[in-house]
Amino acid sequence: MREVYIAGIGQTAVGEHWDRSLRELALEAAELAVQDAGAGMPQALFVGNMLAPLLSGQANLGSLLADYCGWRGIEASTIEAAGASGAAALRQGYLAVSSGLVDTALVLGVEKMTDKIGAGVSAALASAHDADYEAAQGVTPVAVAALLMRRYMHEHGAGLPDFAGFSVNAHANAGANPYAMYRNPLTVETYLSAGMLADPVNMFDSAPEADGAAAVLLTASGEAARGQRRPAVRLAASAVATDSLAVHDRRDPLALSAAALSSRKAYDLAGLKPEQIQLVELHDSFGIFAVLSLEASGFAQAGHGWRLADPANPAIALGGRLPISTFGGLKARGNPGGATGVYQAVEVTLQLRGEAGANQVGGTNGNRPRRGMAQSLGGSGAVAVTHVFQSL
Amino acid sequence: MREVYIAGIGQTAVGEHWDRSLRELALEAAELAVQDAGAGMPQALFVGNMLAPLLSGQANLGSLLADYCGWRGIEASTIEAAGASGAAALRQGYLAVSSGLVDTALVLGVEKMTDKIGAGVSAALASAHDADYEAAQGVTPVAVAALLMRRYMHEHGAGLPDFAGFSVNAHANAGANPYAMYRNPLTVETYLSAGMLADPVNMFDSAPEADGAAAVLLTASGEAARGQRRPAVRLAASAVATDSLAVHDRRDPLALSAAALSSRKAYDLAGLKPEQIQLVELHDSFGIFAVLSLEASGFAQAGHGWRLADPANPAIALGGRLPISTFGGLKARGNPGGATGVYQAVEVTLQLRGEAGANQVGGTNGNRPRRGMAQSLGGSGAVAVTHVFQSL
Numbered sequence: 154m155r156e157v158y159i160a161g162i163g164q165t166a167v168g169e170h171w172d173r174s175l176r177e178l179a180l181e182a183a184e185l186a187v188q189d190a191g192a193g194m195p196q197a198l199f200v201g202n203m204l205a206p207l208l209s210g211q212a213n214l215g216s217l218l219a220d221y222c223g224w225r226g227i228e229a230s231t232i233e234a235a236g237a238s239g240a241a242a243l244r245q246g247y248l249a250v251s252s253g254l255v256d257t258a259l260v261l262g263v264e265k266m267t268d269k270i271g272a273g274v275s276a277a278l279a280s281a282h283d284a285d286y287e288a289a290q291g292v293t294p295v296a297v298a299a300l301l302m303r304r305y306m307h308e309h310g311a312g313l314p315d316f317a318g319f320s321v322n323a324h325a326n327a328g329a330n331p332y333a334m335y336r337n338p339l340t341v342e343t344y345l346s347a348g349m350l351a352d353p354v355n356m357f358d359s360a361p362e363a364d365g366a367a368a369v370l371l372t373a374s375g376e377a378a379r380g381q382r383r384p385a386v387r388l389a390a391s392a393v394a395t396d397s398l399a400v401h402d403r404r405d406p407l408a409l410s411a412a413a414l415s416s417r418k419a420y421d422l423a424g425l426k427p428e429q430i431q432l433v434e435l436h437d438s439f440g441i442f443a444v445l446s447l448e449a450s451g452f453a454q455a456g457h458g459w460r461l462a463d464p465a466n467p468a469i470a471l472g473g474r475l476p477i478s479t480f481g482g483l484k485a486r487g488n489p490g491g492a493t494g495v496y497q498a499v500e501v502t503l504q505l506r507g508e509a510g511a512n513q514v515g516g517t518n519g520n521r522p523r524r525g526m527a528q529s530l531g532g533s534g535a536v537a538v539t540h541v542f543q544s545l
Numbered sequence: 546m547r548e549v550y551i552a553g554i555g556q557t558a559v560g561e562h563w564d565r566s567l568r569e570l571a572l573e574a575a576e577l578a579v580q581d582a583g584a585g586m587p588q589a590l591f592v593g594n595m596l597a598p599l600l601s602g603q604a605n606l607g608s609l610l611a612d613y614c615g616w617r618g619i620e621a622s623t624i625e626a627a628g629a630s631g632a633a634a635l636r637q638g639y640l641a642v643s644s645g646l647v648d649t650a651l652v653l654g655v656e657k658m659t660d661k662i663g664a665g666v667s668a669a670l671a672s673a674h675d676a677d678y679e680a681a682q683g684v685t686p687v688a689v690a691a692l693l694m695r696r697y698m699h700e701h702g703a704g705l706p707d708f709a710g711f712s713v714n715a716h717a718n719a720g721a722n723p724y725a726m727y728r729n730p731l732t733v734e735t736y737l738s739a740g741m742l743a744d745p746v747n748m749f750d751s752a753p754e755a756d757g758a759a760a761v762l763l764t765a766s767g768e769a770a771r772g773q774r775r776p777a778v779r780l781a782a783s784a785v786a787t788d789s790l791a792v793h794d795r796r797d798p799l800a801l802s803a804a805a806l807s808s809r810k811a812y813d814l815a816g817l818k819p820e821q822i823q824l825v826e827l828h829d830s831f832g833i834f835a836v837l838s839l840e841a842s843g844f845a846q847a848g849h850g851w852r853l854a855d856p857a858n859p860a861i862a863l864g865g866r867l868p869i870s871t872f873g874g875l876k877a878r879g880n881p882g883g884a885t886g887v888y889q890a891v892e893v894t895l896q897l898r899g900e901a902g903a904n905q906v907g908g909t910n911g912n913r914p915r916r917g918m919a920q921s922l923g924g925s926g927a928v929a930v931t932h933v934f935q936s937l
Contacts, residue, residue, distance in 0.1 A: 154644050154645040174677065197785075203604060206596075206598045206599050206669075206672050207598050207599065207604075210668070210671070210672050210676045210680060210681075211672055211675075211676035211677075212595060212599075212627055212672040212673050213625070213626065213627040213672070213673045213674070213790060213923055213924045213927060213928065214625075215625075215633075215928060216626070216627070216787045216788070216789075216927035216928045217790045217927075219787045220787065220788075220789045220790050220794070220927075225788060225789060226786055226787060226788070226802065226803070226806050227787060228784075228786060228787070229626075229785070229787045229928065230624055230625065230626045230633040230636070230785065230928070231624070231625040232622055232624060232625075232637075233604060233605070233606075233607075233622065233623040233624075233625060234605065234607055234622045234623065235604055235605040235608070241607075245622070245624075245637055245640070248640045248641045248644050248646060249640045251644040251646060252546050252640050252641075252645075253546040253643075253644075254546055254640060254643060254783075255640075276602070277598075279602070280598050280602050280603055280604040280605070281604050281605045282605070283603075283609065284601055284602040284603035285603075288602060288603075289602075391646075392620075393589075393620035393621070393622065394618055394620060395611045395612065395617065395618060395619060395620070396608070396612075396617060396618070397608075398605060398608045398609045398612050399612075402612070410618070411618070414618050531605055532605045532608050535609075535612075536605065536607060536608045536621065536622070
C-alpha cells in the first residue's frame, strides 16, 4: 500500500443554487481542485452523491461528470452511503491510490437538493433509513434525531440549553467562511426561541438542506501535494464501519457504535490517540449527533459530550481544546448531502495547510495544526466514515 | 499491490421474485458465496445496485445488507454505474483487496425490479442516461439500442436476421442453467416473428428486467481460493473507462469507446491478447450491444461482429471459437440491473473452475478454459467495466 496525499482541493459556495445545475456545481469544484493541485486530467473520478436519482432523475453521475469535466475516457463511478456518501467516495479514492493501480483520483461530492421542496426531499432523505421498517412508518432523519436527543436528555440530564453551544459555535465559525450558507451569528437566546421541527429538535438545531459540490484530488506523491508555500497533507488513516440500519435494532442507540469502530480503527492506523487530534469536522446534522460523535470517538465520556460546548468555556471553539465545525459544519456551512463528506476533507486540509484565514485553528501566527479528523455519518449513524489527516 | 482471488461465489435464481424482498435475495447470494469459500464474516462489503432508491425507496444498502447478513460493524458502501453497477462494485472490491488494506471483501450485486411495472421501471432505467438532454426527451435504454442498431444496419449492411444468433445462443445456453430466467429454446423464426419494442429492436432481442442477487468473495490468498478439488481463480485485470453519457455527443456512436478503452487496458494489465481469451460474458442487454462489445474489445473488426453469431457456424456458441453468454447472458439468464455484473463474475468463475456442468466451455472432459473475460456496460456504453479472470 502507498501513502495518499491531498494534492488539490475545491469547493463551491453552499446554498440554494436555483440557477445552476448539478453538473455545473460539480464542474466548478472539480476544476478548482485540479487547478489547486496544478494538475491535469485525473486517472479516476469517484463521485459521492446520495440523492440525484431521486431528486434529479439522474444516476450514472460518474460518466456524466467525467464527460462534463472534459475528462472523457477516465475511470468513473458513484459511491453512496447516505449522508456519508462523500466520505465513502473519499475512502474509495484512497483505496484506489493506495493500491498503486491509480495514481491520481478526484473525489467529487455533489448534491442538488433545493430544486424540490418539502415532502419530496424528506421522502428522499428517508431512503437513508430502513425503507420497510422505518421510512414506511414515517421515520425521517429529523424524527430519528429527536428520538435520540430526547433519550439522551432523559439518560444524562442534559437540557435543551446544553445543546445550544453547538449551533452557536457553528454559526460563529461560518461567519468568516465565504462558502458557508448561514453566516449570521446565532445566540443562545435565539436558539432557544426557535420553533420545533420534531420536539426537542428545533429549527436552529438542524442543518439546512443545500446544494453544493466539493472536490479533493488524491495522489501518491508527497512532492506533488507540497506546494511552494504550503505543506503536504496526507491521509493518515481511512476507516468505515457500520451499525444496524434501523435505529430500533441497535444495542445502545446512543452509543453510535459505527462511529466508535471507525474512529478506533482510524486511530490505530494513524498511530494516534484521540488527545492528539487537533480539530474535528464531524457530522453535526443535528446537535445530538455532534454530541454522540464526540463521545463515540473518544473525545468525551458517554453522557458528557455536550459539556464540550459549554458557552462559558467552549472546548469546541476555534481557540478551544478541540475545535469542531471550524468553517461552520453541517449546521451553518450547510449540508449538501453526498457532498458534505468532501467539504469536510477540504476544510481539514485548509486547516493543516494553514490556509484557513480567519477560521485558522491555532490562529494566524503560523501555529497551524498538524493532525485533523473528519467523521461523516449516514443513516443516523448506520454507517460512519472516519479519516485522519496529517501534515508535517 | 496484491493479487486478488475469487474465493467464493453465490447467486440466486434470476426472475420475478414477488414473494422475496431485496434484502432476502441479497442475503441468499451473500451466504452462498461465503459458504462456497468456507469463510467467515468478510471485512468489507461492496454493494452493486442501480435502482433501489428509485424502485424501493431504499438507499444506504451497504449498511442495510451488512446488518441483514449479520455482519454488523463491517465496512460497507454502495457503488453505482448504471447497468455496470455490479462490475463497478467488483472493481472497488478489487481495489480494496489489492491495496492491502482489506483482506476479504464481499462484492454483492442486487436488484429488485419487478415489483413495479411499466413506466415506473422505464423512467428509473432512463436515469442511466443524461437526465437533462436525453431522458427528459423520452430517451430510454431500448430507444438508444434501436437508434444504434438502425445505424449499424445502415452502415454495415446487416439485417434483422443477422442479430438473431445472439438471442438464439443465449436461450440455448440458459436451458441448462437453473438460475436462468428464460430456459426455453428460441429459434431464428420465433426471433424474427417477435413484436417490435422500438423498431428494429424486437421483444426477443431485448433482455428482461429481473430480480436477483449474486456475490463473489475476494481475498488476497490464492490458498484460500483454491479448493481441494478446484483451481484458484484470480482477477488478472480490472479496468473501467467512460464515454460521453449522451449518445449524441459520442464521436462514433457505434465505436463504444469506453468498452474499447477498458478492454485494451485490461489486456495490458493481464498481459494477454484478445485471441487468448477463451470465453466472454458481455453486456447483451440488446443484440446490438453484444455486437458492439465484440468489436470494441478486439474480437471482431468494426462492422463484422454480427458474423460471430452466424447460425451456420456460430463462433459464440459453447463449442465455438469464442463462447459468450455461456449461462444465458443478460438476454436469457436475465438482467437484474446492478446485480448483472456480479452474475457475470460468478459465471466466468464457474467456467474457469470447471464447474459449469452442461454449460462448460471446453466440454466436460476436464479441458476447462484458463482465461475468461467479463464486460459490463452502463448508460448504453457511457461506462464500461472489463475484468479478466485467470486460473492455473
